[in-house]
Amino acid sequence: MRDQMMGVSSKVEEVAPFIGMVIMEGCTIALTILAKTIMTGGMSPFVFVVYTNALGTLILLPYSFLFHMKERTEQSLFTWPLLTRIFFLGLTGIALSQNLAFVGLSYSSPIVVCAMGLLIPGFSFLLSILLRKTKLDWRSTSFQFKVLGTSMSLMGAIVVLACKGPYIRSSSPSSSLLSRLHKQQLFVFYRRPDSWFLGCILLASSFLCVSIWNIIQLGTVKHYPQVMKIASFYSLAGTIQCAMFSFIVETDLSAWKLKLNMDLLVIVMTAIFGSVIRSSVQIMCTRMKGPFYVPMFQPFRIFWAAFFGVGFFVNGLHYGSLIGAIICGMGYYTVMWGQLVEDEKWRDIVNSPDEKEPLLQEDSQV
Incomplete structure (x- = not known):
């Protein structure tokens, strides 16, 4: 019985992170x-970003201290180097990336x-x-994969930008409910925009900011390992x-008024989802499965976007x-x-007795 319980527990540990992600x-x-x-x-979109992050920060600040309550660290978060990093994390990860993303959306x-x-x-x-963190080593298998993958990604982005193509599913007279929803615009999956090209460029710029944010965050976590506390404070900074930017751009005070409706x-x-639920699930899955587990699920968004577009929304999706x-x-x-492949290569070198000390010193300087 005990062996069976252990077997069931191990299967749950294998399946639960996958289903969760x-x-x-x-x-x-x-x-x-x-x-x-x-x-x-x-x-x-500017008002949406401010209200969403303001509420998320109010939730995340107390939650982050509860999340790391049992963890102890001698490193202070309120040092000038870390505060500088937090400022730029807020700038790239929230202020720039989210405003660009939602305007692009x-x-x-x-x-x-x-896609972007x-x-x-x-x-x-x-x-x-x-x-200059990566050398141009064309003989390296990992470098070749990265060059090939980056080229494919840019090619796909160009296809999205230039080739919308026909609708996968057009409106059908028999789909009366979907037609009514589409006409009333209760749920909008796709609306023919006036500036499709601009939207794609803004979204690409947003995710370029996210890439910069990832680099800053990687170094920040090495200096201060309590991830949720860092997230709460850069959320506050962002x-x-x-707010400072949006009050300048969005001068119409009526745009800031909220009512008890779908917007709120x-x-x-x-x-709630962005500040607590998703972050907690991602951290737990990373601890259980390693750093590469969570990023592997981002392409699943294509499936969900296609599923929602084809299954529930009229004129929701283009072939291109x-x-x-x-x-x-x-x-x-x-x-x-x-x-x-690169990480496995470095792991093998680090485990070598002759190379362990120099690599640890180099890693601590990042």
């Missing part, structure tokens, strides 16, 4: 669609968000070359930066957008595979 990606796309809906209905569609989000590993690879509901759901997103997904996995 698939659900997280589905919820992310669902909230993206809802955000697109309320922006189409008149909600300013208002001009495009959720499937484009999926898959450019992050490619952008990170290009940034590492520019910052919210203040967003989406803001609350996005804040879907094909481009799939190409981006293939490039994403190729870059990730190259990174995995």
Whole structure:
């Protein structure tokens, strides 16, 4: 009986992270669609970003201290180097990336968000070359995979940008409920925008900021390992930066008024999900499965976007957008595979007695 219980427990530990991450990606796309809906209905993307992050910060600050309550660290968070990092984490991870993302979303569609989000590993690879953290070693298998994957991702982004193509599913007279929903714009998955090209460029710029944020965050966590506390304080910094910017851009005071309607509901759901639920699940899955487990699920957003677009929304999806997103997904996995090969190579070198000490010293300087 005891062996059976242990066997069941091990199976649950294997299946639970997978199911959890698939659900997280589905919820992310669902909230993206809802955000697109309320922006189409008149909600300013700048106001949405401020309210979402303000509420998320209020939730995350006390939660982060509870999350790390049993952990002890001698490193103080309130030092000038860490505060500087927190400022730039808020700037790149929230103020720039989220404002660009939601304005870009208002001009495009959720499937484009999926495709452009898959450019992050490619952008990170290009940034590492520019910052001279990666050498141009064409004989290296990992480098070749990264170059190939980055090229595929950029190619997929170009397809999304230039080739929308026909609808996968057009409106049908028999789909009376879906037709009514589409006409009333209760749920908007795709609306023909005036500036599709601009939306794609803004989204690509947003995820370039996320790549920069990843580089800053990686070094920050090495200096201060309590991730949720870092997240709460850079969320606060980013919210203040967003508020200062949005009050300048959005001068219409009526745009800041909230009512008990769908707009408020989406803001609350996005804040709770982004600040607590998704972060906690990702941290737990990373601790259980390693650093490469969580990023592997981002291309699942393509499935959810296609599922929602074909299954529930009229005129929701174009062939060009879907094909481009799939190409981006293939490039994403190729870059990730190259990174995995590189990490395994470094792990083997680190475990070597002759090379262990120098590498640890180099790593501590990053």
